[in-house]
Amino acid sequence: MKLEDQGYSWWIAVIFVFGETAGSGLVALPNAILKLGLIPGSISLIFMCLIPLYTAILLGKNWLEMKSRWPEYSSHCRNPYPEMALKSIGPKMGFFTSSALNISTFGGGAVFSLLAAKTLAGVFGTSICWMLGLVGLILWPCVMLKSPMHFWQVSIVAAGSTLTAVILVLFGYFQDFETCQKESEYPGFDVSSFSSSIATILFAFGGHPCLPTIIHDMKNAEEYKKTFLISYLGLFLIYTPVSIIGYITYGDSLSDSIISSIQTDILRQSISILIAAHVFFSILIIVNPLLQASEQLFDVKQEFGIGRFLIRSVVFWTIIIIAGIVPNFGIFVSLVGGGTFSLLVLILPPLFSIGFETNFELLRLKKLPKLRLIFEILIIILGIWIMINSTWHSHSGVHQHQ
DSSP states (O other): HHHHHHHHHHHHHHHHHHHHHHHHHHHHHHHHHHHHHHHHHHHHHHHHHHHHHHHHHHHHHHHHHHHHOOOGGGSOOHHHHHHHHHHOOOHHHHHHHHHHHHHHHHHHHHHHHHHHHHHHHHHHHHHHHHHHHHHHHTTTTTSSOGGGGGSSSHHHHHHHHHHHHHHHHHHHHHHHHHHTTTOOOOOOOOOOHHHHHHHHHHHHHOTTTHHHHHTBBSSSSHHHHHHHHHHHHHHHHHHHHHHHHHHHHHGGGGGGGGGOOOOOOHHHHHHHHEEEEEHHHHHHHHHHHHHHHHHHHOOOOOOOOOHHHHHHHHHHHHHHHHTTOOHHHHHHHHHHHHHHHHHIIIHHHHOOOHHHHTOOHHHHHTTHHHHHHHHHHHHHHHEEEEEEEEHHHHHHHHHHOO
């Protein structure tokens, strides 16, 4: 039996989570730490790793609850995240979650397409818009693959590219440290950029829009805790040195992307190519939930045919076109991270978990462990705050850029 017929193992799922999440955080985090300051930034990095890890585990728990109550979810489900909303709270929440998920994966796909185009344009000396078109042409045939279990091999390439890029980035820091660090200045804590910086960190750890799809395709979904723990530990171990040492080395000369701060041309170009390779394959994972949801909306059959080709082509090329409208990568990351992304990473997973356990009945709510209930309510409040503040600041940034 082929892997795509029975699902993949937990270690392939780890590589999927790692590969789908790591690229944008790798290049954008040092600038977020710069705006927060070293101590607040380091603390934020720890907490914004642990909280998304907790909500990711809630999503895995919710999915197993659905499979145990409704056996039909053991077969292929095109829209697992919105189905959680439907079963835990009701049809209106299902529709709302589907809309938020589609907006978030659309924005995430645009962000990663933009990152791929920006890095390659820097290497080859071409315009970002021209390179966006080339990215689209190369990926167009690949987005026709049904679901992650049908292109699991690309996750290995994506993760390998990221790890190699991290090694080269750290080597670049080592080469630049003596020259750049003595010229660096470190601005104080920037209150006006706090929420957008937190949103950028959230985006770096928030693979949640795709997590239910990844869990769904696992051979044994009960191994989700191990999958998420190892994935997030790996993310933290690469993000911390890249962001903290980058902050110390370059200080206020950091730009939206850490790649442009590295002084050695050959290193900068090599890292750019590796990040572009990672992002190329990550786009396939990120946009897949949106593509499957679009097929479900138009009742396209599961097998490949003209329906899948037309629907996926229209959706994918719309993403590429929109990516060219806001060419400032930092603004786009904050805008996506602070908007619907906060809903999917921080707000909805605890709500669904509470809904499955209590159906929001007062007597059953009282039976939940108090500390857990308070903690999950605080996560929801944090998500609302990030969503409102960072979206407002990012919206202002888009207008200023224009």
